[in-house]
Amino acid sequence: xxxxxxxxxxxxxxxxxxxxxxxDTLTKGEGPYxxxxxxxxxxxxxRNQAEKLGVFGTTQVSELVARDDVDAVIVATAHPLHAxxxxxxxxxxxxxxxxxxxxxxxADARKLVKAINRKRRIGGIHYQARANPSxxxxxxxxxxGELGRILxxxxxxxxxxxxxxxxLGGWRGTWADEGGGVLINQAPHxxxxxxxxxxxxxxxxxxxxxxxxxxxxxQVEDFASAAGVFPNGVEFTLNxxxxxxxxxxxxxxxxxxxxxxxxxxxxxxxxxYEKDLVDFARTYAGPDPYAAPEVHDQPLPEVGEDxxxxxxxMFAEAVLTRKKAKMLVSAADGLWSMETINAIYLSGYxxxxxxxxxxxxxYDKMLADLIANARSVSRPQRKSEEGxxxx
Numbered sequence: 001x002x003x004x005x006x007x008x009x010x011x012x013x014x015x016x017x018x019x020x021x022x023x024d025t026l027t028k029g030e031g032p033y034x035x036x037x038x039x040x041x042x043x044x045x046x047r048n049q050a051e052k053l054g055v056f057g058t059t060q061v062s063e064l065v066a067r068d069d070v071d072a073v074i075v076a077t078a079h080p081l082h083a084x085x086x087x088x089x090x091x092x093x094x095x096x097x098x099x100x101x102x103x104x105x106x107a108d109a110r111k112l113v114k115a116i117n118r119k120r121r122i123g124g125i126h127y128q129a130r131a132n133p134s135x136x137x138x139x140x141x142x143x144x145g146e147l148g149r150i151l152x153x154x155x156x157x158x159x160x161x162x163x164x165x166x167x168l169g170g171w172r173g174t175w176a177d178e179g180g181g182v183l184i185n186q187a188p189h190x191x192x193x194x195x196x197x198x199x200x201x202x203x204x205x206x207x208x209x210x211x212x213x214x215x216x217x218x219q220v221e222d223f224a225s226a227a228g229v230f231p232n233g234v235e236f237t238l239n240x241x242x243x244x245x246x247x248x249x250x251x252x253x254x255x256x257x258x259x260x261x262x263x264x265x266x267x268x269x270x271x272x273y274e275k276d277l278v279d280f281a282r283t284y285a286g287p288d289p290y291a292a293p294e295v296h297d298q299p300l301p302e303v304g305e306d307x308x309x310x311x312x313x314m315f316a317e318a319v320l321t322r323k324k325a326k327m328l329v330s331a332a333d334g335l336w337s338m339e340t341i342n343a344i345y346l347s348g349y350x351x352x353x354x355x356x357x358x359x360x361x362x363y364d365k366m367l368a369d370l371i372a373n374a375r376s377v378s379r380p381q382r383k384s385e386e387g388x389x390x391x
Contacts, residue, residue, distance in 0.1 A: 007033045007316040010070040010094075012061055012085045013077035014038035015045035018099055022074050022312075027053060029309035033316045039064040061085065065092030072122070072319050075099060078171055080179055083108035086123070086331075087115045095122035095319045097312075101188040101341065102334040104179030105367065107360040109338040113331050122324060123331035124315045129189040130196060130329050131310035132265045133303035138253065139197060141260065141301065148257025148276055152235040155194045157249045159186035161242040166217040166377075173218030173377070175370040181220030183210065183341050187240040190249060192329075194238060195336035197253060199230035202336045206236075207353040208344030213243040219374040226344045228353075238344075258298070267300040 009026055013019045019040065026035040037056040040046040050057025058064055065073060065088050072095040075085035083103045089096040096116065102109040102125060116123035129135060141147055159182065171177035178185060195202060206228025210221035222243040229235050251262045256279075258272040273280075274294040284291055307313070311328055318326035339357045347354045349366045 005032065005320055007095075007319045008036040008069050008071045009033055009074055010037035010039065010064045010067065010072075011035070011074045011076055012039045012064065012089075013075065013081075013099075015040035015042055015049050016076065019076040022076055023049070023053065025309050025312055029312065031309055031313040031316060032320060033312055036069045037064050037067055061088050062092075065089050065094055070094060072096065072315075074126075078178075079184065080104040080108075080171070080177065083112045086112045090115050090119040090121045090123070093119075093121075096331075097124045097126060097315050098331065098334075099126050100192070100334070100337075101184060102331065102338045104184065105360065106339065106342045106358060106363050109335060109342075110360065113335060116331050122315070122318050122322070122327070124311070124318070124327045125329050125331050125334035126311055127189060127192045127329045127334065127337075128308070128311050129193055129265070131307060133306055134262055134265055134267055134301075135193060135197070137267075137301050137303045138251075138260055138262065142197060142253070142255075146258065147253065147255030147260065149278070150198065150232075150234050150253065150255050151277075152237075152254045153194055153198045154237050154252040154254075155190050155239070155250070156247055157187055157190040157240040158244040158247045159240075159242050160245040161186075161215070161222070163215055163217045166215060173215070173220050175219050175367065175374045178220060179367065180341070180345060181210075181212070181218065181222055181224075182240050182242045183221065183224045183344055186242060187224070188337050188341065190240060190251075191238065191340050192334070192337040193251060194236060195230075195340060196333075197251070198234040198236060199232045200333075200336075201231055202339040202356050203228040203236065203343070204231045205229060205353055205355045206340070206343055206347060208347035210344065210348040213241075215243065217377050219377055221348075224344060224348070226340075226347070267303075270298040270300055271295050272298055 011019055011022050026033055035055055038049055039058050043059050046057045073089035075082050075098040079101050082098050086096050086098050166173040206226050208226040210224035212221055213223050215222045223241040226238045248264050253260045256277045261269040280293045314328045342363055343354050343356050343358050346358050346363055
């Protein structure tokens with residue numbers, strides 16, 4: 001195709017916080033794309049937005065996906081609505097880029113991916129943290145063997161929220177409308193990075209725990225943790241919360257030859273061992289019972305400039321070339337974190353270890369029970385003009 005060819009995007013959920021982020025990227029960024037249509041449930045907001053941007057506007061998803069000047073659709077609604085938006089887009093013959101996470105339940109997430117594959121469309125997910133140059137460099141170091149065999153990964157994340165955040169009303173903090181709390185709303189990026197860096201897959205099994213420590217205007221969890229193992233043998237621990245504040249977002253990767261630490265998306269430490277940990281453990285013959293290989297701090301890895309529009313650019317290239325490998329994150333990749341999130345919920349609910357993927361029917365039964373027995377919280381009526389912010 002000609003090098004000046006552009007992908008024409010329509011956005012579903014365009015007038016919310018995340019929708020506006022995508023409109024800004026497509027109209028202000030430089031890439032093989034352009035914005036041609038917007039869609040939102042608020043007629044006044046979408047009308048004003050369309051007039052401002054000089055594009056077509058509608059409140060009807062069916063009208064947007066039927067347009068000849070739309071090649072691909074971005075689904076920027078709340079995650080419980082992702083599956084419906086994605087299915088509508090691919091049934092309309094459009095390629096689709098959805099926001100994170102894929103959905104609220106394993107049934108919807110799997111349905112979404114199957115629909116993309118059945119219609120042979122290009123399907124991606126907007127896990128933009130993977131575009132971070134430090135994350136890409138870390139993955140490169142893992143793949144090259146620079147850290148030796150990866151033994152474990154430890155991920156923590158704090159996304160403090162007050163009661164006021166939940167008291168705003170709408171879908172936040174309810175089992176019926178949000179389908180969960182910190183795990184499914186704030187932490188998917190960190191969980192996706194854990195899966196991506198550790199194994200490029202979901203874990204094989206895990207044990208999870210979640211609870212609400214003190215947010216009395218929310219029904220859902222404000223703290224969650226999990227431990228488990230990936231199919232390649234890499235162990236993991238995860239700790240995420242909207243109740244904690246001192247900690248931020250940290251990823252620690254431990255290999256037999258070295259270790260990496262990333263804080264808030266940037267390298268903060270890189271060490272290498274004088275001798276491989278496994279070799280040392282098996283060959284050291286004394287006399288010190290506490291001996292260990294010397295640890296040598298290394299210069300922090302050099303990385304390039306961050307490109308906030310990289311996901312959009314690579315997705316557009318995949319659409320133009322019809323090559324899925326051009327995407328940075330496919331919708332199928334999005335199943336890794338989705339299956340992990342769902343497994344943590346089910347494990348915490350059952351109080352025991354679970355294997356992945358979990359039963360969709362068993363998960364739906366759990367969610368129905370949580371909805372039926374959720375504590376009552378006082379909420380003002382949400383105005384449609386508030387949009388549907390992901391965080």
